[in-house]
Amino acid sequence: MLESLPVYLQVIVGGLLLGALYALLASGLNLIFGVLRVINICHGELMMLGAYAAFGLFALWNVHPLLSIPVTFVLLFLLGIAIEKTLVERVAGAPELSSLLLTFGIGIILTSVAMNAFKADFRSVPALTGSILLWEIALPRARLASFATALVITGGAYLFLKRTRAGKAIRAASQNALVAETCGIDVARVRLFAYGLGAGMAGAAGNLIALSYSFNPEVGHVFNLKAFAIIVLGGMGNFAGAFWGGLLLGVVEGLTGYIATAQVVDAVAYILMLLFLLFRPSGLMGSAK
Amino acid sequence: MTEPGILQVRHVFKAFGGLQALSDVSFSVPRRGIVGLIGPNGSGKTTLFNAVSGLFPPDRGEIVLDGRPIAGRPAWTVARRGLVRTFQVIRVFGQMTALENMLVAAPGLDARAEKERALALLDRVGLSRHAREYAADFSYGMTKLLEFARVLMPGPSLVLLDEPAAGVNPRMRETLWSIVRESREAGTTFVIIEHDMNVMMTLCERLTVLNYGEVIAEGPPEEVRRNKDVVEAYFGKTAERAER
């Protein structure tokens, strides 16, 4: 039993490393849901574009994927702004069916564009290789760097929401759009900005995925489903909740993969999601209301 | 009071977070009566309606309709036992016609009889010409009238009206109150929330006054009007002092 302890520790640490990426992705999704009340089904596809942006910058100009993060973030932020302004804003206040379908449609357009531009081959950006050995635990450098960067970005976004004026406007609009409006907050602009920010965070997550995993144009789909599960775990619309939900899913997936088979891992997200929806719909962080 | 009332509310409490919305509320509604529920804004009138009609259960206390306890029962079972209500914020079904709105509340007769009854009620509130139009296309006043007609559709024994006349034009208002009187003659009991005190004084046989979630007075309108607590609740202590 003692012998297997380091193995479990290794599995848990591995889960945390991946979980931070989940957390970054899902925080952006939850930010968008909180403010726009839209489940952004093209979130994984935005992430996928972020991965290709990092890939392109590395392949063309040899930009290190850790340095390209600001560029990917801004690119996806701008794309997010464009998508919100031209499309998503038009279904604001419509029944959820409209926004679900709309963002799904955007997602398959993005996948199709990437498919034609980059083909279906799996790519990776092998800029950071090797592992650090910490006690008995092997920590791949790339994943460790992704983990740390994801924490920094998520933490930065959290501080931005907590401390700055714009961040407070976002939180106000997320609590109650009507009240925020009457307090003089331009809620339409907050929606635009929140969507941009969410998309930028998805782009950054994609950039980090590119650093340590291989990807192709269809990878967005799987991450979409995981991100939905995470925001349910953390509480829908709850930014900090998505962070803990992401780490939790990473660890539980890791343990499941070790104890059972790799196939079951995919089901973990859905089963956790259903259990939470049934027994704790407000999520880990939510007050039981 | 030999015959028990159609509705008894006994020691009902309801809190939202730290706010005690209803505190030991007790009152009784006599059969075939028209009872007014008055009180300043935020005094708990609508909360009381919500608890009685089954939108949420009270924290404590009993609610008895026609001799059967209904506290905590879901809204639809309460409605099927003959207690229906209107809402302060109108709740008509927008993408359904006026006639369909009526038929949702139908008592379960045969289709032809239900339709005739629905059309007669719509005619009574002046909406028969609009029976086949979508409620979403109605003006505010028209939706209020539709909601009022719909609440009578199932042939209820007890109707709770939450500000039914707000936004309705004065002439239609008179019709509305006369329909209330006629339905009472036909055996329906009403509990009404309404801000127009002149209407309440003439229409209601009894008034119950709520303030801060407590019943502060109850009785015939004349008696309630002279009640010192009621004057204070409505006009505040400063007004009372100014009178002295």
Added chain:
Amino acid sequence: MKESLLPAALAVLAGLAALLAYAALASPYLIAAGFTIVLFVTLSASWNLVSGYTGYVSFGHVVFFGIGAYTASLLAVKGGLGWPAATLGAASAAAVLALVLGSITLRLKGAYFAIAMLGASEAVRVAASTWESLTGGGSGITLPNLLSPRGAFLLLGITALGTIVLTYAVAQSRFGLHLLAIREDETGAEAMGVAATRAKTAAFVLSAVPAGIAGAANAWHINYIDPESTFPILLTIQMIVMTMLGGGGTVLGPVVGALLLGLAGEFLWARFPFIHLGLYGLLIVGIVIFIPEGLLPRLMARGILPRTRRL
């Protein structure tokens, strides 16, 4: 009421005659194309029955198609049943799954219900690929040839027609009015005496049955099933898009949408194999932005079609 049923009865008879004639006369290619069309009609009419009328977006409706396909296949291969009994088994399995899933997930509202259904359908898909001893896992199940392509077409065509008739009956009934009232305002409906939970669950079960039969018919048609092709999320999206295009909460909206998109698929997508998915995405975006209420309701609002629950 009685005389007004005549046109509907004649339309059903005409539809039945057309199906029989098509099944008897069409070439194998046209039978295959026709199968796709009746599959789309059945599935979108099935989705419409619950989501179009109650407003609860079943974002994982493909789970009923999938459970139907697997139940039928297993009953045929492992149970040795013929296609009629296996198809009935598929319909029952879909109904039971809907009852169980519905009594759990229909408590959730709005987006929560939508993603719960998405999660449920994905969870069942993973179960189908993981439980190898029963389902053959990712390599799927190969079926003996129990029903000819013409037979499968006719089975599904009649199911499609039946689903439309069922929708017509629901739309005229008190039950249908209750479903619409739930869509418009569930709390208000309950205060009017509508037993919302019961009505929603009943609509969910009713809608699952044709989807389950469609799964079975599809298995008879292609003689092979596997998790990826039996639980595709895209199929749920197609049901939704077709219904939305024609108009949800109407009897014929899903039929119109399925015919339009089914035919478009036959003629258009085949010519643009590399960008057809992207084109489909553009189409979805266009529908949501430009005709969110659907063709039939728009024609009704313009006075071109009569405003009636019969269409």
